[in-house]
Amino acid sequence: MQGSDIGPRVILREYVNFYARSAWLLTFLALVIFGVSGFYTHGRAYQGRYKAAMVAQAVTLSYLTFVFCNYIVNHEVPVPNAAIVLAYVFTVTILVGARLWSRVWGSVMRSEQGRKVPADERSVQRVLVIGGDGYIGSALLPKLLAKGYHVRVLSLLLFGTEPIEGVLNHPRLEILRADFRHVDKVVEAMRDIDAVVHLGAIVGDPACALDEDLTIDVNLMATRMIAEVARGAGVTRFIFASTCSVYGASDEILDEYSALRPVSLYAQTKIACERILATMATEDFAPTFLRFGTIYGLSGRTRFDLVVNLLTAKAVVDGEITVVGGDQWRPFVHVDDAAESVARALMAPLSLVRNEVFNVGSDDQNFTILQVGELVQSLVPESRLVSWSSDSDRRNYRVSFGKIRSKLGFSPRWTVQRGVSQVIHALESGRVADYRDPLHSNVKFLSEEGIDRLERRHHNWAHELISELPLHLAEDAAYSEREEVVTRLRGETLPHGMMRPDLGPPAIEGAASLPPS
Template sequence: MMKNNFDAPLVVVFGGAGYIGSVLTRLLLKDGYRVRVFDNFLFGDHGIQHIASHEGLEIMRGDLGDTCSVSSACRNADAVILLAAIVGRRGVDIRHPIMRDINFLSSSVVLDAAIEHGASRFIFASTDSVYGIQSGLMYETATPEPVTLYSRLKLRMEERVINARTRGFHPTALRIATCHGFSPRMRFDLAANGMIRDAVCKRVITVIGGEQWRPMVHVDDVARAFMACMLAHENLVSGEVFNVGSNEQNVQIREVAKLVHKLVPEAEVNFVEDAPDLVDYRLSCSKIEKILDFKPQWTLEASITQTKEMLENGDFGEPYRLKYQNT
């Protein structure tokens, strides 16, 4: 572990106040990195407000569409991590006109700025939804079949990131499974988090479909995957794509509901027919385990149990407030 000082590597985290970012920022600071968070704080600053005075942390408020601000944020960076994006199925529909601007054009500006200012590492938060609807285990070598605008743009950006690899620039893309678990910038618009919230607060568990497969991973473990890439030798991660999830957490949505019902047995389970889910596949995470010796630490049950206890303790206040969702 390094001690935070002016000689420590500087990591710029775009979206550093978000669901993943607020966890990752803390891990980076704990490991001694200097961190510059760039965020528009669309959903508030509560994700990082308790660490805002940390001596190793610099906070910049700005939008990805502001080229000058993005360039300024990348100045003197040793590494750049791009988390910022418009996410969520409903979010894709609502903000369709600016989806391409943010998730590809502005993201490309971040990539170009990182290269221009001499960053040696670049880690891009992609999504496992690039695989679309496919049977069997999805390895990184599988042909992507994205079916939403969000996943198509993520794949396009992912390809641009990987193709930017040079002798001195080492990009990596992480295809992240559906997240769950507590974050300082909590989200309840994610499958497992939303189910346990509704079970505790409304005594109902709504299951849309139920047969579809969904790879899942705890947000803490996602942050650890980014750290594993940061700490790995450049030869191991340069130009590489990694699935980030858990082989043990490839689950059907009805199994998530069953687990939630086990913890809140008084909740009523309602199955609802809906349009076909645009995410239905299983994820192989053997590559990241083999190359980076990375394996998730959280189980789905432990995660849901923790969130249940926090809800019962009133830790989220009113958990249906808009600040707890991205859609």
């Protein structure tokens, strides 16, 4: 070949032809030598420069062997020495560089995975609802699913699946049927969860009075365990269902700064839970406390042991509305609005709900029991209103709901009048067959069917904690000056250094380090 005929295209063609003729040999030799060098066995455990040295050594041996074989067979190397050297350098650079890049990239990825995402930046996609088949829970599930959340329910399903049958086959709903007092089931339920809504409890004063040990175990002991598992699993948001019953009895209009004066075991357990959860709060674990007013209205599992629903049912079915006492004040909220407040707390910026208490209801739905009876009678005019004087129910409280309105923009859509009309229609249409059915009453269901299906356990520390929350059976002058209470609470500091102006009386010393269950 003449020098004038040699150009880049000719050289490239010759190299391609050489590669086509000899690539199989170089590839075969490289595989054998890399294998003999231990690259595919013990060398896989080598890191950094040790693996790079092994790769360079294997590549060098592969090229030397290749050149030697070509020389033995053909008595010459079919390409210039410079080409062999360049190919060798290129191969070593690519392989060693790939190994080093793999190490650098892996380090970067591990660093990114280990980077602590601030709690405020974590999005909520998967929600665990404990007790999601109850009065509020059965109203909450459709809302969460409609908003795009993946929802897991942890419950014994004591009332069956009927309360949630409308969403039972939803692709983003998962049901774990288990007792939420069992830590192994809670750990299982907490897998891949971003937020917890804890609605599970024995609810209501009469139901809680049936078995005090069981009530303390279910309401208090389980709550602390669930919160500990949630915090350990990296869950940021923990929404706890509390009650306005914690205020007990007062002639004042009460807000989240007011003193807590329980008159029942039910209220005591809720206060104890609030205090324990508050002491557990950290930068990455943010409990929110929703103190619901007295619930009314229809849901998947409607209760008729609550005043609005009960008086309405008695008016429609029995023709008589019996009011005992009548001058006791109550704040009311529809079950659908209660469920909406939970969704609002989930969606709110974490800075607005972190370790905060919210009364849930509206200022214009504070009524006396007698006023509710009169409202029901106006909508069921053929019924008769009977009032009996009694002081058996000591609860008496009017509540302010300005905080949840200003911070979360929450205002109930329902009124008591609309709720009564809703219940009337359900009774007259047959949607509710028998309001006296134990399924519609917590105390009836537990006393007749449910209580024997629950395992009983006793925990000394929980009873000691409850004993530190004495029942307020009479007016206490020390709490009558609201401004004094507010001043004291605003200066209170929790063990973690957080200011807690919204949780009533001081947290119990050492509550965060109580003995394990």
